[in-house]
Amino acid sequence: MLTIYINNTEVQAEEGWTILDAAQFYGLAIPTLCHNPGLSNYGGCRLCLVEIGEGKYTKLVSSCTYPIGEGLVVHTDTKRVLEARRMMIELMLSTAPGSKVIQDLASLYGVKQMRFKIRNEECIYCGLCVRMCEEQMDAKAIGFQNRGFKRKISTPFDERSYECRLCGACMYICPACALRCQGPDADTAVCNACLNLDPTCVEVYDELQCWMYDAGQCGTCVKKPSDAK
Amino acid sequence: MNVELDKVKSFVDKHACDPSALIAILQDIQAEYNYLPRRALLVLSQMIKTSMVDIIGVATFYSAFSLEPRGEHTATVCMGTACHVRGGPKILEEFERNLGIESGHTTEDKQFSLETVACLGCCAIGPVVVVDGDYHAQVSIRKVEPILRKYQTKEKKDDAPN
Incomplete structure (x- = not known):
């Protein structure tokens, strides 16, 4: 058994687990597109990025391929992580805007713009x-x-x-070609029709402040002030 | 072109049917036929017990391999930064006009294949064109036709206009 710190909480994890395994074991919602429990780890979609390390020396790693070690410090929902994930979602959205899975992720993570040229492919190479x-x-x-x-x-x-x-x-x-987004502007822009979450909190912090985000239910407190309605 | 099974088998045997020697075997096949014939790949796949998907993946990844028959001569136009600013694209255009093909393709008479490369490392003598391993330095649009004529076979030269 190894002791690691996820979001400032000391938890026990088994040797050989990846960060994603440990996070899922403790019920943390980390989005993934290229990960499947029955298949080998790939680390291609970069959606499962988490921040490891302490103080100034932190870095982003893909949690599905990073094996945990004794005393590892992980933060799964810092501002930096969320911004990286939003960017990845935005890029994938520009590649396959017709995918419902990706559109749902965009809504969930508050991706409200898409600044890249739409390519309308049906593959994100996961x-x-x-x-x-x-x-x-x-x-x-x-x-x-x-x-x-x-x-x-x-x-x-x-x-x-x-x-x-x-x-x-x-x-x-x-995740890209099967479920089609049925929204009105699905192929032209960010759809945001199915999963538009109303912000439940008013204040905005650098890091998550309550359990609701961990469970994948809210996240308002870590959104940019401009993103919150 | 007929693919001789024995030849392919001898290439594979040279590497003791080792799947990790895939690239070396593909290079041998490419050197023999100037491209990777489909039948050769099927035989190879069975002999080294590697799936066709993996072989095709390797063969399409490296630009040294071609799944389509290549021409007798390969003209490679450098499109690196230095050659680019010195007129590489115009020289490529001239080659395309002269041969009547787009880059990455082969003329119908299987004489020339036209390719581009990102950089050859000899930027000082750019724009560079390589034909069959011979470097042609400071190529201008005017020099394109003489270069091509040099490599055209005898009878082709007689057929060519002017």
Whole structure:
């Protein structure tokens, strides 16, 4: 058993856990898109960023890939973390604005603007389908191809492959292409229709002040003053 | 081009059917056929027990590999910062006009492939064009055609206008 400090609380965690495992064990809501308990850790979506370290020397790490050590100090919901997450959501929103999962995350995290060129793709390259196909379905029918801005996920030679059994697991697990956002302006801007949360607190602090944020229910107190209505 | 299975097998055997030698084997195949023939990759996949997805992933990641047949000669135009400001894009345009293809493709007669590269490290002699490993320094639009003619085969030269 290791002793770590999550959000100033001393907790016990088992060796071999990642920060995300420990946080989820104690009921903290950390958003993820590329993580799935049944698949290997990937660290691609950068939504699960948390701040580790103390004082001036803190850094952001992806909690799904960072193994915990004795005495590790973690903050899951500081201003810096939230701003990084908002930026990641904004970037993913510009890539796949039609995804309901990403639109919901945008609403939940108070992303109210989208400053990038809309690309209307249906993939955010989280790699869930590739890992699902290989690790759970044991098929290895799809994989990453090319690199840089040409990167894509496809079967070899872009043809129906013998390995593919049409099981549909890749679509089942995809956060971007399966559920479509039905909002009025889903493809043009931030939708913010389904999950608009009214602020429940008036004051704004640098770090979370109550348990409601930990449980993923509020978060007003760590929002920017300008974001709170 | 016919793919001889024995040849592919000898490349794989050279590396003792080792999956971690994938890049080396692909390089051998690429050197032999000037591209990666589909049948060769299928045989390779079975021999080193690596899935097609992984092989295609590696083959498409590195620009040294091509899944489409390449031309006899490969002209590479440098698009690095130094070559770019000295007119690299215009030289590429001239190549494209001369060969009638866009960069990344091969002429119909399989004579030339046209490619771009980010930087060759010899910025002082830019704009640089490399054809089959020969460096051509300070290329101007006027020098493009002579460079291409130098590599065209004999009969092609006779066919060419003017």
